[in-house]
Amino acid sequence: MSDPQNTPQHPDTLQGAPSPEEIEAAQFANEADALTAAQAEVAALQARNAELSDQFLRAQADVQNARRRADEEVSKGRKFAIESFAESLLPVLDSLEAGLALPGATAEQLREGTEATLRQLKSALERNKVIEIAPPAGARFDPHQHQAISVVPAPGQEPNTIANVLQKGYTIAERVLRPALVTVSAPN
Template sequence: MQDQENQEVQQPSDDAVQAATPVNGEPSLEEQLSATEAKLAEMHDAFMRAKAEGENIRRRAQEDVNKAHKFAIESFAEAMVPVRDSLEMALKVETPSVESLKEGVEMTLKQLTSAFEKNKLVEVLPAQGDKLDPMKHQAVAVVPADQEANTVVTVLQKGYMIADRLLRPAIVTAAQAK
């Protein structure tokens, strides 16, 4: 009887035999487990690579933004250097005449205007009678005038825009309602 019990202990149960051996060509549980573990390791590796690539893209984008901020005025600075050179040359003249000073200032103003145009810096200069635009004009006084109310009477200081963004509003006086 002990021999029979030993034989039963030594022989695996029918369920264990079925789980370990393939049925109808299907892989065993151990094979399925090892295949699943291999697939898990492969997916984990792919996930880690994708995560690292995302971090690299984010870091490169941040570096690009930082460089853009740092060198944003480079084009404008390049356009302004000749203007400064002209002003310095004008100061080096020992005995300037009024005519030569006027000519130098006009040439320097042309350089400055060119630099503004190149960098999309546009004047805001409303004409007398233009409708007051609070997005571009700042009225500092309301004066009686022979024109429609809330229109520009005089321009005290030009305004400027960079592309579509207001840099400084034009300072104006507006017509008072009658």
């Protein structure tokens, strides 16, 4: 027979070692803790998702409101853009009506009134960025601002320069409203 003291013992049977039931209970407890932690993380992620979804919906509503307000401003801008221009022309209209209302006006008085009214009109146009295009004779022809009606011989003048202005042109805010009608000098 063998000596019980000399017989090696199985490691599970060592004193103080956990039993299989204890190991299984510890594994179950670890899994339960992991499940609880995962459920808490899922709940936190769901709350964050709901918060982000709410922020997104609010931001989307803000963008739609801003777009609507911008569209309204553009619509009002188009509708009332001419308002200041019309206001600046009203004194010109008043002057013309006052001149026509004088029953016994002399030709000299009518001329003076017409010249004053023309100055008012030019001033009103300039305040609204309507600038005349009236190039001097000899200026270089610019197809962006001038429209050539004909080519004429112009001795002593460089070719392709303005010989005469038939009708002034106008720009509005540096954009051609109407080109100046001109005759252009012919090549020699």
